[in-house]
Amino acid sequence: MFTQILWWLGIALEILILVRSVKGNWCQKYPAFYLYLGTLLLIELLRFSVYAFKPRAYAPFYWYTEFLATIVAYAVILEVYKHALITSPGLTRIARTFLWGVLGAVILKATLNAVTKLVWSPAITHAELERDLYAVQAILLAGIIALLFYYVVATGRNLKGIIFGYSTYVYASVISLAFGSLPGYGPRPGWRLVQPIAYLAALLIWSCTLWSYSPNPAAETESKIDRDYKLISQQTRRALSKARSFLKMGGEL
Amino acid sequence: MRQLLPYFGVATLLLAVLALWARQIFLTHKTRIEIQLPRKREAAAVSTASHDDLGERIFGLEDWDFVSRNTPFEIQKLFLHERAALAISWLRRTRTRISLVMRTHLVAARQTEDLQPANELKLALSYFVFLILCDLLIGCIWLRGPIRTRKTIGQTLRAVAWLRRAIELLMARVDPANCKTLRTSFNHRTVRS
Numbered sequence: 001m002f003t004q005i006l007w008w009l010g011i012a013l014e015i016l017i018l019v020r021s022v023k024g025n026w027c028q029k030y031p032a033f034y035l036y037l038g039t040l041l042l043i044e045l046l047r048f049s050v051y052a053f054k055p056r057a058y059a060p061f062y063w064y065t066e067f068l069a070t071i072v073a074y075a076v077i078l079e080v081y082k083h084a085l086i087t088s089p090g091l092t093r094i095a096r097t098f099l100w101g102v103l104g105a106v107i108l109k110a111t112l113n114a115v116t117k118l119v120w121s122p123a124i125t126h127a128e129l130e131r132d133l134y135a136v137q138a139i140l141l142a143g144i145i146a147l148l149f150y151y152v153v154a155t156g157r158n159l160k161g162i163i164f165g166y167s168t169y170v171y172a173s174v175i176s177l178a179f180g181s182l183p184g185y186g187p188r189p190g191w192r193l194v195q196p197i198a199y200l201a202a203l204l205i206w207s208c209t210l211w212s213y214s215p216n217p218a219a220e221t222e223s224k225i226d227r228d229y230k231l232i233s234q235q236t237r238r239a240l241s242k243a244r245s246f247l248k249m250g251g252e253l
Numbered sequence: 254m255r256q257l258l259p260y261f262g263v264a265t266l267l268l269a270v271l272a273l274w275a276r277q278i279f280l281t282h283k284t285r286i287e288i289q290l291p292r293k294r295e296a297a298a299v300s301t302a303s304h305d306d307l308g309e310r311i312f313g314l315e316d317w318d319f320v321s322r323n324t325p326f327e328i329q330k331l332f333l334h335e336r337a338a339l340a341i342s343w344l345r346r347t348r349t350r351i352s353l354v355m356r357t358h359l360v361a362a363r364q365t366e367d368l369q370p371a372n373e374l375k376l377a378l379s380y381f382v383f384l385i386l387c388d389l390l391i392g393c394i395w396l397r398g399p400i401r402t403r404k405t406i407g408q409t410l411r412a413v414a415w416l417r418r419a420i421e422l423l424m425a426r427v428d429p430a431n432c433k434t435l436r437t438s439f440n441h442r443t444v445r446s
Contacts, residue, residue, distance in 0.1 A: 135260055145270045
């Protein structure tokens, strides 16, 4: 019953977010994110139909669609990457290299694992692959967030919401799928609820932060930076003078 | 259970980075004020010319020798207490100034096209090591006082010396006009380690 409530609430929130974005016409601003949300809505409706009309086919259908959802989820990462780092060409280059490098490494590892394993079970492989793909997403998100944090990149409310919501879901997915892959933990119903609850939390965050369009603040113009440089250069020289004094002291003590 | 450790590690990393970013978002207005700090203090630039010698004086033995020879125990205790406070304040000030340099670099890096990841990583590591060492020194001084920890401070400060190269790299990017001047200045006053 609780699962059903989570299911319906999730569908309702997805519809709300999508309708709101179409009505406000800002779905074009974040196409990859809304594509992901639309795909999930479609998958959930299809799953519900299969569950209602062909319950036996539900398990394999679930795994195939889950794999599809995990792959489409990379669209969210791409959206974050595109919007967060678009004003910083150097950072974009670093993030792009990092993103494709990590993705390639994991797909290679997953393929090698699938080929070398003696017994091949679709359910286990899908679960493990899903766990690994979420782990990679966690690494990519952590990388992008670290760049945003370190370089103090200004972000709008929409992007913050997308990042916080999706990170919550990815975090919960990695933990729950890691536990779920253990022999004793898999069948326990508690762990199966972690992901839907986290997804509902993410949807609630998205509902609040994507209620209206809020773009990223404009990047500082070069002239302002130049002006700041002139003002700051004296301070910088004095700061380095302090550092020099600091190092000089190290030699004397 | 051991096979789950990498996944927990990754999840914890994501959570930690997210928490740091959230904290930064809440403190954004504070950061802005700090960046605008030089503008407010521009007029006072000339009055701090003798600040270079302050560190030497704080950690030097001259004052302590005088106080320990000519004053009673209570005065010596008071002197040590006040000197520790002064040393900590000086270290904090030095750390703030280096943070300001770093922040300026980050503003510039956001606009730079030919960002070099290796240099950026080195610089970030140098900076974090510098911050850790500063905190370590503050801790040492707070626990044992500036006179008793002189040797430890000396060793730690020598470890900081390798930051010089990183700072030069930073200056080359942030303020190329002043970089040459600063490099010459560094070379003339080489670290005596």
